[in-house]
Amino acid sequence: MIRTRSRLNTLSVYAVIYLIFLYAPVAVLPLFSFNDSQYITFPLLGFTFKWYAQLADSQGLQNALINSLKVGLSVALLSTVLGIFAAKAVTRYRMRRSGLLISFIMVPLVIPEIILGISLLMTFSVGGIKLSLITVGIGHLMLCTPFSMLVLISRMEGFDKSYEEAAQDLGENAWWTFWRVTFPIILPGVVASFLLTFTISFDEFILAFFLAGTDATLPLHIWSQLRFPDKLPSVLALGAIIVMVSTVVIFAAELIRRGGVDLGNKSKV
């Protein structure tokens, strides 16, 4: 009894240390973003908002932010729609080789991003397609669709097929069955998929690096700023804002998705 307790304690201590390891680099960003010094070193010198104020003046940053929002929202919408189609197909219809087809769609998750990036770059170049925010979006779409599909498959598997069958038996056609039965039930999954894919696209660097033309996305803008030591504190400030927003969005996505799953289980009982 005593031995299991001591083992539990060792593991709990380990878990806490691990969390510190996970969060320390994230905490550095806000900590030094309020520090009144050009250099990112201890001791902290004083509290300031000036690095945040500097951000507000940067035209390049604002353009990059708008570009990232454009790409992120389009990619989130498209990949979620594709994810809904694909998830409905594999969970509702018995198909031969569906496992093989799913793994084919999942491939972008297991090949290094740099290889996806250069392959697309070469394809656009050979095809004479000019690099732009659209080409970045295409790259992000490849990366986001598998995630969207995974989220939506688990949501579709979680609810009882007989709701849809009941609607069809009562005379609804397939289209209205989807909109009036399926869609409301999978809505938490849809929202989660949208937020998740938006976040992935918003943060993505490697594909954007190869596929962006003259319009920089936010990560590309950050990358360009890292070369200038005097810009580093405001990069930290920007990082702190991004970390906070991402955290809120991901928390919301998780809560909506998990809350939704509970609802699904209850309605099954």
Add this chain to the structure above:
Amino acid sequence: MPSAASEQSLVSRFQLRFRRSEAMRGYTLLSPTLTIVLLGLLFPLMILVTLSFWKQEYVDLIQTFTLTNYADFFRKKIYYLILYRSIRISLLVMLVTVLLAYPLAYFIAFHVKRNKMIWIILVTIPFWTSYLLRVFSWKVILGYNGVINSGLMSLGIIAEPLEFLLYNPIAVVITLAHAWAAVAILPIYVSLEKIDRSLIEASRDLGESAFMTFIRVTLPLSLPGVIAASLLVFIPTVGDYVTPSLVGGTRGIMIGNIIQSMFGKALNWPLGAALSIISMITVTLVVCLLLGATQLFRKKVA
């Protein structure tokens, strides 16, 4: 008109069949996604293979079949050495990440009784915050005038900054082990969570010690999660170039940096393509070796 009538019935019969056939409707629903993946992944990969057999002269691509790029890889030692180093660093990253992640996944699966989800969310949040910024943050932490050095100096523990922290393969390993932590924890957690608790109790009741129960029951049963975690960490890290270029220094350069430079300063797309393909093949071979080794381990334990 009989022919039109029969044609119509053929159409309606086809429609009927189409509606009835589950598989057909499934494939139709799946087709937009499949088309996108075909156009955005398979086709570009074919272009990659094609270009790897071309040649670059200044800014022009010479479209005649040649093996020069592949020959270059074997002729010039540098590419071979850097690929070897990348594989070694990535294997080390995989090992460190999985070894660090396993106890935490074990803790969440077996010792956290309530609010497991809170733990899972806690573990995943850093993963979803900008990759570039996390890597940059490590550069700031490990740097010569960085957080650790200045912190230790202002505490009076060291007099001179430690130089061995940044710009070496170890910095790359630490940064990547941090960046890919969530990817390793989740599959291991899922496989531990799936284990039937009565199997563990049975082993204890039959007199095995807690340690031997772990080695002979828990560990083998969680192996699928460990394998998934290892591959999900190993494969993408081989191609990473952000981490090596920010924290790796010259001794931490990886194949991703070389490939990236072929599309930038060095301007040799075909060689870049060939290096990518050689890297992918090497990664696949290493993955096969790893899977073979775990099979062997599984047989031995069982």
